[in-house]
Amino acid sequence: MSDEMNDEMQLIVDGKRLDGRKFDELREVKIETGVLKRADGSCYLEMGNNKMIAAVYGPREAFPRHMQDPSRAIIRYRYSMAPFSVDERKRPGPDRRSVEISKVSREAFELVVMKELYPRSGIDIFVEVLQADAGTRAACINAASVALVDAGIAMKGIVTSVAIAKVNGEIVLDPFKEEDNYGEADMPFAFVIRDGEIKSIGLLQMDGKLSYDEIRKGLEMAKKGAMEIYRLQREAIIRKYSLEEVE
Amino acid sequence: MKLVLPGDKIGFVEEFVAGKGAFEESGEIFASVLGRVEIRDRVVNVEPFKSVPEIKKGDVVLGRVVDMRNSLALIELTRKKGVDRGLMHIGIAALHVSNVQNGYLKELDTAVRYMDIIKARVIDAENLKLSTKESEMGVIKSICSFCRNQMVRKGNELVCPECGNTEKRKLSTDYGKGDW
Numbered sequence: 201m202s203d204e205m206n207d208e209m210q211l212i213v214d215g216k217r218l219d220g221r222k223f224d225e226l227r228e229v230k231i232e233t234g235v236l237k238r239a240d241g242s243c244y245l246e247m248g249n250n251k252m253i254a255a256v257y258g259p260r261e262a263f264p265r266h267m268q269d270p271s272r273a274i275i276r277y278r279y280s281m282a283p284f285s286v287d288e289r290k291r292p293g294p295d296r297r298s299v300e301i302s303k304v305s306r307e308a309f310e311l312v313v314m315k316e317l318y319p320r321s322g323i324d325i326f327v328e329v330l331q332a333d334a335g336t337r338a339a340c341i342n343a344a345s346v347a348l349v350d351a352g353i354a355m356k357g358i359v360t361s362v363a364i365a366k367v368n369g370e371i372v373l374d375p376f377k378e379e380d381n382y383g384e385a386d387m388p389f390a391f392v393i394r395d396g397e398i399k400s401i402g403l404l405q406m407d408g409k410l411s412y413d414e415i416r417k418g419l420e421m422a423k424k425g426a427m428e429i430y431r432l433q434r435e436a437i438i439r440k441y442s443l444e445e446v447e
Numbered sequence: 448m449k450l451v452l453p454g455d456k457i458g459f460v461e462e463f464v465a466g467k468g469a470f471e472e473s474g475e476i477f478a479s480v481l482g483r484v485e486i487r488d489r490v491v492n493v494e495p496f497k498s499v500p501e502i503k504k505g506d507v508v509l510g511r512v513v514d515m516r517n518s519l520a521l522i523e524l525t526r527k528k529g530v531d532r533g534l535m536h537i538g539i540a541a542l543h544v545s546n547v548q549n550g551y552l553k554e555l556d557t558a559v560r561y562m563d564i565i566k567a568r569v570i571d572a573e574n575l576k577l578s579t580k581e582s583e584m585g586v587i588k589s590i591c592s593f594c595r596n597q598m599v600r601k602g603n604e605l606v607c608p609e610c611g612n613t614e615k616r617k618l619s620t621d622y623g624k625g626d627w
Contacts, residue, residue: 240532240533259499312454320536352481352482352496352497354453354468354470354480355453355479356470393454438452
């Protein structure tokens with residue numbers, strides 16, 4: 201079925217994508233830190249037409265009490281899409297998809313957050329998708345990552361996420377909505393970056409089919425894209441804190 | 448000093464000892480929090496821009512009376528003065544009759560009551576013991592024990608604006624100001 205659709209949906213014209221990007225080019229990323237006053241750490245992120253806001257609270261008392269771990273903090277991650285974030289109104293609240301995304305994203309952060317420093321407490325991460333245009337889980341992870349740094353929570357590195365897709369037989373970086381909907385496959389990655397180097401993969405999912413070589417190619421592309429986003433994440437944080445010092 | 452983000456390399460274990468806000472892995476030292484590097488006596492600390500408040504001796508804290516014992520008021524702590532961030536744990540602190548005021552106090556009921564909001568100084572951080580002996584320490588918000596309306600200060604007593612009931616408390620100079 202997807203092959204028929206691809207014949208109809210020409211996603212790559214003259215070696216360029218529908219939005220004019222090259223195969224290994226990211227969408228425009230805009231990151232702003234410390235946007236919410238009441239949260240301990242927060243971030244607003246735009247990635248092309250994706251818009252999301254992340255808030256971090258804690259470490260704070262974890263409720264219900266039986267969830268507390270006497271030796272480390274528990275991390276809660278909530279990915280949620282606003283009803284107006286997609287073309288057709290999305291029914292608000294957690295659904296199968298957002299519960300799954302929350303789980304896998306949380307596991308990516310559990311790799312880096314130094315939970316043992318905050319025993320019996322809970323760290324809450326909330327990410328709200330305000331406008332969706334494919335690759336929202338990756339963008340949400342990037343936003344949450346910046347918010348965690350802003351909250352001053354101890355971490356062993358920074359998580360940066362990006363997706364790849366296969367459209368019209370080509371591997372492309374950071375797909376947008378049409379490529380995601382009518383493409384053959386897509387694969388989000390989250391990397392743990394420490395001191396400017398990718399140390400490990402914290403999230404990897406796949407929808408559709410990719411060959412071994414395609415995954416290899418996609419991984420290299422994703423790594424390059426992630427390093428670019430990592431640079432922007434750093435810039436956003438440094439911009440905020442060096443401004444504060446001048447004041 | 449240098450600004451670092453979590454995961455930034457600061458140096459090698461041969462150079463320094465990893466202190467606060469830094470961690471060591473395979474012979475190298477990395478920052479774990481966002482902040483500035485400070486090196487003192489060969490110990491690297493990262494001075495964080497934002498940190499989680501810790502309760503130390505001498506801190507001024509805010510809390511609510513959640514239980515009354517014979518000579519003890521149990522107070523749930525929520526904030527530390529000067530830090531606009533919640534505490535990591537809702538610690539249950541103790542205020543003993545002997546630490547309420549400078550003079551002798553026979554009944555604790557005449558100084559603090561259930562659901563009062565109290566400003567106090569920490570005199571023992573390990574066992575979370577509080578004192579309200581200073582004039583600015585004490586009850587800063589209180590409700591009438593009969594009708595639960597907020598009490599209004601009149602001289603050294605509290606009067607309920609609804610039922611006219613009067614009660615005694617160890618009042619803080621900040622009572623009813625909404626600021627502490």
